[in-house]
Amino acid sequence: MFRVWGRILALVVLLLAVTVPSAIGSLIPSSASGTYEQTRITSYDASFDLASNGDLDVTETLTVNFPYSGKHGIFRFWDLHDPNAERARRLPEHITVTRDGRDEPFSLSWESGRRYRVAKIGDADVFVSPGDHTYVISYTIDGVLLPGPTDGQSFFYWNLVPGGWQQAIDEATLTVHLPAEASAVDCAVGVGALSGCKVSGTDSSDLTVTASDLPPLTPVTLRAQVAVPTPRAGHVVPWPYALDGVFGISLVPALAMLGLALLAGLVGYLLSRATREPEPPYPLQYAPPDGIGPAQAQYILTEKVDNRSFVASIMQAAERGAITLDHSGDAWTITDRGGAEGWAGLDDSTRQVAGLLGGPGQTFTAAKRDVTAGQTLQREQSQHASEIKSWARQQGLIVRAGPGSWGGLLLLLAIGLTVLLIVKPPGGLHGLALVPGLFAIGAIETLSTGAATRRTRSGRDLWSRLGGFRRVLSTPSSVDRFDFSGRQELYTAYIPWAVAFGCAKEWAEKYRTEMGVEPPTPSYFPAYVAGYGGDPASAMVSDFSSTVSSAISAYQATQ
8 A cells, every 4th residue: 555655646746846847937938038139120021821721831031130240140939829729839840041041050949838939040150240131031830720700711810020029120011811811800019909000901812011110029910800711720739838848739749758658657567566575375373483583583574674673682682581671761771691691592683682782791771862872773783684684695585686676776767867857858848757757656666675685485484484473463362362371471572573573562452352461561671660550561662662763863863
């Protein structure tokens, strides 16, 4: 269940990271807005040839005055968003540019979440000489006609002079060739205006619009009704323009990108599945296997070694009489009772606790927020974990295998690529980040504990028996009875195992239910439990574990 919800949360974060920048970017004006431009367009002549299928061929002839040297050229901005056709994108295609009769280099880019197509016209290594220069920009836009008031009628509603020119325009002469005779012709200068320009030829299919003294960023708009059926709009997509920065402006490439992203997610998920080991059956086991300790058992069960396993080893040493534990205030003191003889017969992971002490009679004291003790505990806990993993390998219980190691590297690379594609998307297309992003979500388990290792046949057998023992300790008595009669001492003997398995409370409740009395107090904590009622053993376990964790955290905070 955690894997499912974790992936859902990661998917939500990924979708927000991909879509929010695009949505916000689409609301940001183009770089043309508010930019002062010293050049001036003295003459703006444009020809618009509209075909009956709605395709528009445009040729713009501009005379641009450069007052001084130092300029490389000009910019042309196309706004793909048409508020009268929300699902259509007015994409300029087949763009050509000349300057003074010669081909002029230009580069295309996107702005504002792919809302604006920008042509940067000019050579970065060449300055345009001062004076007048003539630019001719030609391009086509598919399917620009809008539905008319009745069948067989369409509207041509267009900014003949777009609102993206940074220069002021002295004179504009705009010729429109329609596929049928025009009617209901209107033109206006400026956003929201109703007049400001002149139209001739209103009773024909050829219109001429003139305007003068246009400030920068001022559109000239024409609306004319033509008697042709409305054709299909060009570049229609099912998403709002705010998501163009995610999916682009073409349906087929967007579907291909989504298909590739889903395939990448499936590959990542299959990679994660390959790192999992199927759980064996857990037959009832009323005693732990011989020769291993609680910490080793935890590692075989979960392939993890954490703070619980270290605490369980300390408690196991106390239960076997190798050490004593005393509690005063918020401090715990561990005392070595008999040196090497006391540790004899204990498993390797439990004997590792001796590293905290210096020999018979030596003590180690840890208090909450004790930095010095925390440093020692962290060092010994790290050594404890290392020794347990080494033991499992040496005994042939766990081996390195599976795709976990290289799969984890692929996952980290995918995460890095996802971040890069979100921060710097090629062509402004944030949706490309979905491909490595979904792979990373699918493959997230390759970084989990145990992904790079597998239990051998003997390891799986031990896993099965330990799982059966944990089942007895943790399940309610009505399911798996333990029968403590005459063997009450087994409750305290198995507390370290319950701590390692994370089921100390369930173990206490099992005893309480079966015996009808409170669990017995471990003999190795007489001083601590004197002032506690209820379940003193569970309280002791909680306090001792909390002290160890607090001391280690205090040391880590200083680092």
